[in-house]
Amino acid sequence: MTYQRWDTVSSYLVDNLYERINNGEFPEGSKLPSEQKLCEEYTVGRSSVREALRILQAKNAIVIERGKGSFVLSADKKKQLSEEWYKSKTEQLEDLLDLRVALECMAVRKAVKVITEEDIHKLEEINDHFISMSKIKDYNGLQKCDEDFHFQIVKVLKFELLEQMFNQLEEVYAEYRIKGFILTNYTDQAAEGHKRLIEAIRGRDAEMAAIEMERHVKECLSHVRKILAIMETDE
Secondary structure, three states: OOOOOOOOHHHHHHHHHHHHHHOOOOOOOOEOOOHHHHHHHHOOOHHHHHHHHHHHHHOOOEEEEOOOEEEEOOHHHHHHHHHHHHHHHHHHHHHHHHHHHHHHHHHHHHHHHHOOHHHHHHHHHHHHHHHHHHHOOOHHHHHHHHHHHHHHHHHOOOOHHHHHHHHHHHHHHHHHHHHHHHHHOOHHHHHHHHHHHHHHHHOOOHHHHHHHHHHHHHHHHHHHHHHHHHHHHHO
């Protein structure tokens, strides 16, 4: 099986399983095949299957019940879960964004002093790919590009402890990132935020880079609050 049209194996799995759900092969309330069976069916590793299932859950296509399996959600349940998730997670999201601001603003201030033109070109390539993923609504690709963009700034410092802190934070933040792209539709604004960051970095302006980093990170919270306001109006 080949995956040339997709950025990653998990992107292929997400699209294929989502299509099978939408065409009724897996109707509302039904249980998806186990991780092991999906690995065998698609001839892929368990990590790719788990990543795909996590993204499908983030898209509210399925719910993963520990020890039971993955189940297809109804349309009403999808809407309910989206609203419940945002209402229950907003405070935690604010805390996570505060941590991201502290860590990434420090990183970008230091990165401006040592980053090479090759590193900057890599940031531009990642953002161009992010824009391409946005056009085809590849949410897995969007998540990976956004994570790669921010990690590229941290990575130029060659500071292992900082990289570990970033990766640990990203493990928690990943679900917010995916849901943000799916439900708040702020990908164009995120791409513009990346461009402003690149401009400040190329200009070797540490303070402006930190300002743009904070602005970029906190734009996500602004969109979440808009979603919550709409939900309150609809009730």
